[in-house]
Amino acid sequence: MKREMTGAEMVLQALKDHGVQHVFGYPGGAVLPIYDEIIQQDDITHILVRHEQGAGHAAEGYARSTGKPGVVLVTSGPGATNMVTALTDAMLDSIPLVCITGQVPTHLIGNDAFQECDTVGITRPCTKHNWLVRRIEDLPRVLHEAFYVATSGRPGPVVVDIPKDIQFATGEYEGPNNIAHKTYRPRLKGDMSAIRQAVELIASARRPVLYTGGGVINSGPAASQLLREFVELTGIPITSTLMGLGAYPASGKSWLGMLGMHGTYEANMAMHDCDVMIAIGARFDDRITGRLDAFSPGSRRIHIDIDPSSINKTVPVDLPIIGDVAHVLEDMVRIWRSSSLKIDQSAMKAWTGQIDTWRARNSLAYRPSEDFIMPQYAIQRLYEHTKSRNTIITTEVGQHQMWAAQFYGFEAPNRWLTSGGLGTMGYGMPAAIGAQVANPDALVIDIAGDASILMNIQEMSTATQYGLPVKVFILNNQYMGMVRQWQQLLHGNRLSHSYTESLPDFVKLAEAYGWHGIAVDKPADLDDAIEEMLASPKAVIFDCRVANLANCFPMIPSGKAHNEMLLPDEANDEAVAKAISKEGKALV
Amino acid sequence: MxxxxxxxxxxxxxxxxxxxxxxxxxxxxxxxxxxxxxxxxxxxxxxxxxxxxxxxxxxxxxxxxxxxxxxxxxxxxxxxxxxxxxxxxxxxxxxxxxxxxxxxNNQDKPLERELALVKVAGTGEKRLEALRLADAFRATVIDATTEHFVFEITGRTNKVEQFISIMGPLGLIEVSRTGVAALQRGGKAL
Structure with a gap:
């Protein structure tokens, strides 16, 4: 059914037709017609942020915690450029975002008009696709395509740039029925013969390992369920990237912990020594592989991914399977069940025995203290107090993020929201706000660092306005901890500009925004303070003053392989100073 | 592997x-x-x-x-x-x-052609030599005065490049090239 309406009405109608309930945004001149429609309806709730980047990360948090696309509405020029970081973040972590930007009227485009920028040009490399809508006739189709592209295949951010005159123009609107995209039709089902070969290869393995990533989460809850089933069936040890935590439960008996630069010794050694590697929805990122020419030298590799460009990008694989993780795992589980295939049990026993000896190295160990709060201890206590609740954890980026990944046990998907690919400081609080909007009954905690939290601190005001009781748990060591750690490792401990001289009084800051503030610096007071935070109906800043100079270990130093990890009990000052070779210093 | x-x-x-x-x-x-x-x-x-x-x-x-x-x-x-x-x-x-x-299909390369317009200015013996060589390369004259020629040449990239380099000492002053257009050999479309 076609209906006559204005461009601004079409935007709202399309959002409703795609089931959108919340939009994160910030008004401005070039989107006023759309905002004028927003205030005249009740179906869609608009959340007003304090900075467009905050809107982007909030929409990401919303998307990651629900699996639904996050929707952002911002104005032209600075509104659009402020979104670039969030779009890039969503691009690298494959998060579905639909970002609608206002644009100057079509007759002014190219004139350097007030608040004009080349939004589609600027966002081209940081979106999955983008559109500048120059004719009202195209607007309904483009809006529907935008949702389709953002959510299909490997998800990602899209931008629809709508000039102001198009928002005022009148045209015919048609709903999103039967949109078959001309060119973009990602493949969901894996090739059956490849899947059969994969199952046979797995059955013949003697030292198999599963290496899973954010693609399992993106594929939906069914994928996590099927992954657990497959692990249960085969008994294969499983590790995950930062992005994939929660797909397999941290309490599961096959769990190795996270792998990679700050992963566990047992996970990295299992990757190094395995004979069959099954990569599922993971992309062999440099934080995972370490030194490529020494990466898992004896393994045959199966790689399941929906994006063909992920295959053989950095690490050659023997058996690629292009398809959606849930679809492929469903076939694998079915074939495994219906066949009499079984992994050699004595080989598996030797393999898990070997893994246990690695695990016994206790690579996450740290020296406890009665005088200072060790950051690892703070995360452990936070976990103990919140594990039985419906908890969603977000993070900023840095040491606290790695400690959260190492010490907080995730049992379910969509409960761990972090900026993995781009590593965006300032992600955590807006993401927590978005997750809280989507999950009003959940306990949403942003595990933050003192430096990161200041990067989007203005969003405290958003949480206050909408009564969102997010908790911000700051591991405050007064340093940009990861920068300081790298300066110690790479630059003779010359701590150039990684110390924050004048941090705010976070308790007073909390009060200024109408939040509740708590500060703790003694380990003995930690448990009561955490309970106080959880008992507060308000948003809370928890200023947890931790040991200033703690380092995040274990670590694969830059330029080293999985089996050359620096373990905490070996990491004395001399080992740390010599950990990275000259070549490794050039790397990030 | x-x-x-x-x-x-x-x-x-x-x-x-x-x-x-x-x-x-x-x-x-x-x-x-x-x-x-x-x-x-x-x-x-x-x-x-x-x-x-x-x-x-x-x-x-x-x-x-x-x-x-x-x-x-x-x-x-x-x-x-x-x-x-x-x-x-x-x-x-x-x-x-x-x-x-x-x-x-056991072929070395797909069909590839590019076109170049080559402007050569000069008089006397060099001018005559340019024209003779253009003829050998099957380049055609598409513009001329008594002081210059513009040649049009079509062919594989290395032929075009060879022609341009030969014209260098003979008064080459300007070149415009289309870049490569290519198709697969044989009767089928892709």
Whole structure:
């Protein structure tokens, strides 16, 4: 059914037709017609942020915690450029975002008009696709395509740039029925013969390992369920990237912990020594592989991914399977069940025995203290107090993020929201706000660092306005901890500009925004303070003053392989100073 | 299979690329919509791929289809990446590696031609020599005064380059080239 309406009405109608309930945004001149429609309806709730980047990360948090696309509405020029970081973040972590930007009227485009920028040009490399809508006739189709592209295949951010005159123009609107995209039709089902070969290869393995990533989460809850089933069936040890935590439960008996630069010794050694590697929805990122020419030298590799460009990008694989993780795992589980295939049990026993000896190295160990709060201890206590609740954890980026990944046990998907690919400081609080909007009954905690939290601190005001009781748990060591750690490792401990001289009084800051503030610096007071935070109906800043100079270990130093990890009990000052070779210093 | 990995290029050590570089010609069918060329070029510059030659024009008007022909150089792994990255762009219909197709059919190369306009200024013996050589290369004169010629030459890239280099000492002052257009040999369309 076609209906006559204005461009601004079409935007709202399309959002409703795609089931959108919340939009994160910030008004401005070039989107006023759309905002004028927003205030005249009740179906869609608009959340007003304090900075467009905050809107982007909030929409990401919303998307990651629900699996639904996050929707952002911002104005032209600075509104659009402020979104670039969030779009890039969503691009690298494959998060579905639909970002609608206002644009100057079509007759002014190219004139350097007030608040004009080349939004589609600027966002081209940081979106999955983008559109500048120059004719009202195209607007309904483009809006529907935008949702389709953002959510299909490997998800990602899209931008629809709508000039102001198009928002005022009148045209015919048609709903999103039967949109078959001309060119973009990602493949969901894996090739059956490849899947059969994969199952046979797995059955013949003697030292198999599963290496899973954010693609399992993106594929939906069914994928996590099927992954657990497959692990249960085969008994294969499983590790995950930062992005994939929660797909397999941290309490599961096959769990190795996270792998990679700050992963566990047992996970990295299992990757190094395995004979069959099954990569599922993971992309062999440099934080995972370490030194490529020494990466898992004896393994045959199966790689399941929906994006063909992920295959053989950095690490050659023997058996690629292009398809959606849930679809492929469903076939694998079915074939495994219906066949009499079984992994050699004595080989598996030797393999898990070997893994246990690695695990016994206790690579996450740290020296406890009665005088200072060790950051690892703070995360452990936070976990103990919140594990039985419906908890969603977000993070900023840095040491606290790695400690959260190492010490907080995730049992379910969509409960761990972090900026993995781009590593965006300032992600955590807006993401927590978005997750809280989507999950009003959940306990949403942003595990933050003192430096990161200041990067989007203005969003405290958003949480206050909408009564969102997010908790911000700051591991405050007064340093940009990861920068300081790298300066110690790479630059003779010359701590150039990684110390924050004048941090705010976070308790007073909390009060200024109408939040509740708590500060703790003694380990003995930690448990009561955490309970106080959880008992507060308000948003809370928890200023947890931790040991200033703690380092995040274990670590694969830059330029080293999985089996050359620096373990905490070996990491004395001399080992740390010599950990990275000259070549490794050039790397990030 | 894993033997190949031992010498895989390492992003960490920026190790020298030991794999041989190959030059491939890719044919990219795209929707003729605004910005599509920018997407393709941006992909190459953003990911550090080489463009040796690039031509683009609408080829099927009623379907709004354009064909972009790209000649690129890289390791086989990089060229496979380029193809997949191009396929990932939403307005891209198909990407065909014409070099791979040619090899599959036991041919050395796909059909490739480019056109160049070559302006040569001069008088006397050099001018006559330029004209004689143009004739040998089957270049045609499309503009002339008593002091200059503009030659049009069509052929494979190396023929065009050879012609241009020969014209160098004979008064070459300006060149404009189209870049490579390419098709697969044989009676079938891709």
């Amino acid at each position: 894993n033997a190949q990995n031992i010498n895989a290029p390492s992003a960490y050590f920026m190790a020298e690329v030991s794999e041989k570089l190959e030059t491939h010609t890719l044919s990219v069918l795209v929707d003729n919509e605004p910005g599509v060329l920018a997407r393709v070029i941006g992909l190459f510059s953003g990911r550090g791929y080489n463009i040796d030659s690039l031509t683009v024009s609408e080829t099927e008007h009623e379907k709004h289809l354009s064909r972009i022909t790209i000649v690129t150089t890289g390791t086989p792994q990089v060229i496979e990446q380029i193809r997949h990255q191009l396929e990932r762009l939403v307005p891209v219909h198909r990407v065909i590696d014409l070099t791979v197709e040619a090899h599959r």
